[in-house]
Amino acid sequence: MSARGVVLAGVGGQGVVLASAVLAEAALQSGFEVKQSEVHGMAQRGGAVVSHIRYGDTVASPIVPLATADVLAGFEWAEALRWLPYLAPGGALVVDARRIVPPGACRDHRRWGVPYPPLDPTSIAGRTGAVVLIDATGIAGTLGNVKAANSVVMGAVSRFLDLSDAAWEKAIARFVPPRTVDLNIEAFHAGQQAETLDPADIPELGLDPLPERHYHIDVNEAWCKDCGICPSICPEFCLALDDAHRLVVVDEEACTGCRLCEVLCPDFAIRIVTPVGAQGGAR
């Protein structure tokens, strides 16, 4: 059998690493050679975590090559999208519909958050085979512990892999905390049977995007010597020297609060001020 590849992606705290250990063990129990590699994007709760598992008669590399994964399991929608390029054409996508915004993703500096992608499987139509969208967290909660959501996801994943239930159950028993073995096995089977949701039935993402932060660039004109350093280093071009070589704030709206101008001002003349009342008000 040629090697099979599975990519598990989620954020810290979702049990991605444990789930990948279970899968690896299940494959091992089934007599395959297994290689597994995990990447913790950020060593903190909430940071992106991805794990690659490959198994087969012989496996050389632990890394799933691009566009070859048989299954991509997204414990989180945005993370699933992020790793989509690894999925083979026609590969299966399993996704927990519960959405979490990873804190480190901050393409929009002002909100320190990504514009969260809409949960819309049709947007990736043609790039995947089967799409299984389940409320893994909700199912696990019904069973008694939301932490078992990873087992629910793995149950759904098992539909696309040729590993016996016995192997899965043995692997679960080996890795989850002893008192939660039964719960996780129950969750695993619930995941095997879970019906794919219609996105239309999924409530709008209960995610509060951070309000936009507006920063005030407080320039003490009496101290500023118009040296030109801040306009030269401002990444958003908020500051400029005018024709008279005087410093002017030209685009305060664009300020992302990076404070480079403040820390590189030799004249102590700039302070970046978050208006009082704004979320995360710095001062």
Place this chain on the structure above:
Amino acid sequence: MTIVDIRPHLREWAMPHVLCAGCAHGIVGRAFLVATDRAGIDPDRMVVVAGIGCSSRLVGYLDFCTLHATHGRAPAFATGVKLARPELTVAVFSGDGDGLAIGGNHLIHAARRNIDLTVVLFNNEIYGMTGGQVAPTTQRGAIASTTPRGNTEPAFDSVALMIGAGASFVARASASEPFTLERIFTEALTHRGFAFVEVLSDCPTYFGRYNRLGDGPEMLAWLTRQDSRVAEPLAAKRVVDHLPIPEAPPGLDLGVLHREERPVFTGRRSG
């Protein structure tokens, strides 16, 4: 890391400061203030001693006890302050001419004693306050008002000097990296023993003008290139055909370059 507002640590009534537009010394001073705040130092118990020169003038704007001493002698004054009142945190601001030429003797002996001081040496490769004369740190080939044909003397490596003299914490940082400066200053201020931090700074008014390195913004970029990790020799930057080509500086190692624990001199019977 919390954001530190440094204005409460400034003598606002004395501002704006006397340094030229674009001179990076103020960036260093700001990072130092952040570090004193982060290190949790009571401003009433912080003393900053300075020698003579541009960098030394900065201390007048810091709202601590500030002692603007004589040329090169700041380590001696600081020694007196620290020995007489050990519970004070004592730092020294010095320039390259101040600390390495006229004050070299005091610097090496303060390091040898391992007295609990933090010395910040601003290296802008020139005497700024007196009008751009060559300094002990001026790169070979560089132009100063007293080396109109290019400096023929080699430059001092203050870090090697300080390690040799016995400083127990030695670091080099660049004014172009203020966040690193904040971190290194915090470590230096909390180090028990003699801590020395050379900061690569600039002088757009003289060194920049004489050597055609541009104004403040350009010189900040030039500072970045002094770092051995990204070294781009002065020679490559200069477009001065009629002048001798300066010897390419090797680039300087940045970061905390030496750290050890060794007995601290207190001048008292009970250490």
Place this chain on the structure above:
Amino acid sequence: MKQSRLIQGNEACALGAVAAGCRFYAGYPITPSSEIAEYMARHLPEEDGVFVQMEDEISSLGAVIGASFAGARAMTATSGPGFSLMQEHIGYAVMAEAPCVIVDVMRAGPSTGRPTSPSQGDVMAARWGTHGDHPAIVLTPASVTEIFELTVRAFELAETLRMPVIVLYDEVLGHTRETVELPPRVEIAGRRTPRVAPTEFRPKEAGPDGVPPLPAFGDGYRFHVTGLTHDERGFPTDEAEVAGRLIRRLHAKVEAHRDDIVEVETLLCDDADIVIFAFGIVARAAKEAVMVARAQGLRVGLLRPRTIWPFPDREVAKITAGASVVLVAEMNLGQVVREVERAVAGNARVEGLFRADGEAIDPEEILQALAPDLEGAAR
């Protein structure tokens, strides 16, 4: 309790310093003053004080000034070549108004000169050695006991007037052993501290006597000290009016206390036709000469300044008013003699007896110098 013992002049100096509350000494070895440092190194730690041997005399006085701003009564001691190096910081101490005591045990110069031989060649260096217009207080003891007393006195003047005070004596006195009775402690007036809140404090704002209060670093007053000409906030200024006000105040505070600072001692001057003006070790020889002359019925007296700077010009004028000759004996080629001439202002003939070969002036030399005038004194 006073204790009678035989000690050296340099040791008396150190004892006086400790008795006056000196708790910081920084110095550099130099003959003939090193015994002061050695004594301090032994005894200051017992008083919870600090001794540090610095890398040179420049840094020694620098450290002393630093310690002074940190609140310590602080001193250093040196001799000619080291005294030259200290001039930089004597000026700084004047300008920044740092209380401190500097002892110069004079040896024969210029330059390295004769390290183990006495001289009085630094008397003008003590007054004018540092650049710029500055006041000076210089005390000139003439015995081991007086070295103790005037060292104590130097601390009191330094602390109360916020300035450097110099104790000036020579190698012979420094190494002379005499039996003395010295108190272990002497209470002296200290520096005045501010009465206003830190936010109201202006570090160079003086009271009517011209002396600004001085808090120690670390006592809650965050202030700036500089050797640059500065305003009442202690901050550098380029305003001529402010600059002039500062320099005049530095002098005025000494002038305001002048009568307290200046001390002279006279011996048989009331009826003297010849007054010998001598200080330090030469005054000892002059005293002997006076006694010999008086034994011969000659009207000779001695005027001995314990304070050489500010110069006791009014005292000299008054005490020599009835004399026809004033003989100035000093171990140099004529430094103080001009000050005496200025004070005497032509009311008497001023003669000089000078010696600059590293040997002390003895009583016989003084008597010989007086010989041409002794006839008049005999009348």
